[in-house]
Amino acid sequence: MAEPKNLSLPGPVETALSLLEAGGYEAYVVGGCTRDSLLGTVPDEWDITTSALPEQTLEVFRDYRTIETGLQHGTVTVRIDKTNLEITTYRVDGKYEDSRHPDAVTFTRSLSEDLARRDFTMNAIAYSPTRGWKDLYGGAEDIEDHLIRCVGDPETRFTEDALRVLRALRFSSVLGFEIEGKTANAIHALKHRINFVAYERIAVELLKLLCGKNVYRVLQDYRDVFAVILPEMEPCFDFEQHNPWHIYDVYTHIAKSVEAVRPEPELRLAMLLHDIGKPETFFLDEKGIGHFYGHPAVSARMADSIALRLRLSNAMKKEVTTLVEFHDSPLEPDRKMLRRRLNKFGKTTLWNLLEVNRADLSAQNPEKAGPQLDKLRTIEETLELLLRENPAFKVADLEVDGEDLIALGMHPGPEVGKLLKEILEKVMAEELPNDRFRLLDYIAGKVL
Ligand code: ATP
Numbered sequence: 266m267a268e269p270k271n272l273s274l275p276g277p278v279e280t281a282l283s284l285l286e287a288g289g290y291e292a293y294v295v296g297g298c299t300r301d302s303l304l305g306t307v308p309d310e311w312d313i314t315t316s317a318l319p320e321q322t323l324e325v326f327r328d329y330r331t332i333e334t335g336l337q338h339g340t341v342t343v344r345i346d347k348t349n350l351e352i353t354t355y356r357v358d359g360k361y362e363d364s365r366h367p368d369a370v371t372f373t374r375s376l377s378e379d380l381a382r383r384d385f386t387m388n389a390i391a392y393s394p395t396r397g398w399k400d401l402y403g404g405a406e407d408i409e410d411h412l413i414r415c416v417g418d419p420e421t422r423f424t425e426d427a428l429r430v431l432r433a434l435r436f437s438s439v440l441g442f443e444i445e446g447k448t449a450n451a452i453h454a455l456k457h458r459i460n461f462v463a464y465e466r467i468a469v470e471l472l473k474l475l476c477g478k479n480v481y482r483v484l485q486d487y488r489d490v491f492a493v494i495l496p497e498m499e500p501c502f503d504f505e506q507h508n509p510w511h512i513y514d515v516y517t518h519i520a521k522s523v524e525a526v527r528p529e530p531e532l533r534l535a536m537l538l539h540d541i542g543k544p545e546t547f548f549l550d551e552k553g554i555g556h557f558y559g560h561p562a563v564s565a566r567m568a569d570s571i572a573l574r575l576r577l578s579n580a581m582k583k584e585v586t587t588l589v590e591f592h593d594s595p596l597e598p599d600r601k602m603l604r605r606r607l608n609k610f611g612k613t614t615l616w617n618l619l620e621v622n623r624a625d626l627s628a629q630n631p632e633k634a635g636p637q638l639d640k641l642r643t644i645e646e647t648l649e650l651l652l653r654e655n656p657a658f659k660v661a662d663l664e665v666d667g668e669d670l671i672a673l674g675m676h677p678g679p680e681v682g683k684l685l686k687e688i689l690e691k692v693m694a695e696e697l698p699n700d701r702f703r704l705l706d707y708i709a710g711k712v713l
């Protein structure tokens with residue numbers, strides 16, 4: 266194929282490359298940034314690979330701020346004009362004993378050896394403005410063909426480091442690329458080795474994967490891999506629902522709903538888990554209709570243990586399990602009801618719940634879901650109008666506080682909080698306005 270054109274590099278990257286060259290070393294940009302440039306997207310970080318050893322890199326950039334990010338891996342971070350650049354010495358990874366960490370890394374003077382350790386051909390392209398392109402594995406062609414292919418023998422590469430299995434799926438989802446046949450076969454064959462990978466790293470890849478545009482296809486084509494990470498999901502595969510609301514089996518419905526929701530980690534993960542408890546709660550009535558009573562609570566319990574296992578933050582775990590637990594709770598375009606929900610969930614989570622609701626409906630039987638989707642639109646409009654009025658839905662939103670109550674003669678103590686809650690109830694029920702003078706009046710009537 267034709268040699269790709271020259272890349273235009275940001276100023277700080279140009280500076281770093283030429284300083285390394287001036288010091289007598291080779292230096293290239295490599296990895297995600299060359300891949301993204303060839304794809305026509307602007308890279309968010311630029312990684313540099315060099316023949317300079319870490320100490321030599323530190324010496325070249327002695328007039329700049331440097332951070333010894335991972336010296337044992339050969340990485341130095343250099344700050345040039347407010348940009349952080351990671352500069353890594355050419356290296357060869359040692360033997361991988363456990364599909365997880367190389368036992369040792371060895372530095373090398375050969376760019377070819379450094380490129381050979383990289384995971385996929387699209388990530389193994391180096392470029393330098395003075396030395397040109399170094400694309401030993403046909404990466405540019407694979408990028409043009411939208412193909413993910415291992416550098417070297419796929420089985421060997423996935424055996425060395427099983428995280429690459431998930432990276433392949435993540436790139437397929439995010440970039441919308443196919444995984445080349447031999448690479449795909451090796452993924453299916455070696456998927457169990459993911460069990461050697463730390464959960465934190467699995468979680469990072471899983472969340473990125475879920476937010477990709479091609480997530481539906483990846484969830485379907487590699488469901489056996491997901492069953493390794495989430496064994497709880499396996500009973501959902503091909504599980505017929507026997508219910509007029511549903512035209513898809515549980516897993517297909519889940520995959521469609523993931524794709525339908527906004528690509529935010531909490532929302533996508535909530536969709537992935539929202540119906541995971543369905544098989545456990547399945548019940549076929551005498552008419553042959555399937556029901557899943559209580560499945561949101563069962564799914565939420567499973568989501569909680571999955572979130573713990575994946576070492577997700579507490580905030581993320583709480584949001585995801587809440588969205589799963591209440592994904593099916595009835596809502597009406599009713600101001601008072603919406604205020605109560607605001608009180609229970611807060612603004613962000615309530616909006617998220619509406620998005621979850623919409624994604625869930627759009628992955629159901631369109632004939633049944635249509636009117637529900639219309640109703641959802643009305644709920645969203647009602648909530649929007651309500652929020653424009655800055656409604657009170659927490660005690661802190663009230664125009665009076667505990668000190669007002671005490672000033673009016675109440676004794677400090679739990680009764681104060683109780684009365685404030687009672688006032689909030691009345692304000693949310695629109696029986697009292699959230700107006701300071703009207704509220705003080707009301708309190709005076711109660712206290713005096
Ligand atoms: P992203 O857009 O997510 O940053 P990236 O390709 O830049 O994608 P990084 O994790 O930043 O991914 O890694 C930078 C480069 O290091 C990759 O492009 C690849 O060449 C190499 N690399 C990263 N992880 C691995 C791995 N597990 N095995 C082999 N090479 C890897």
Ligand code: MG
Pocket residue numbers: 296297298310
């Ligand atoms: Mg990167």
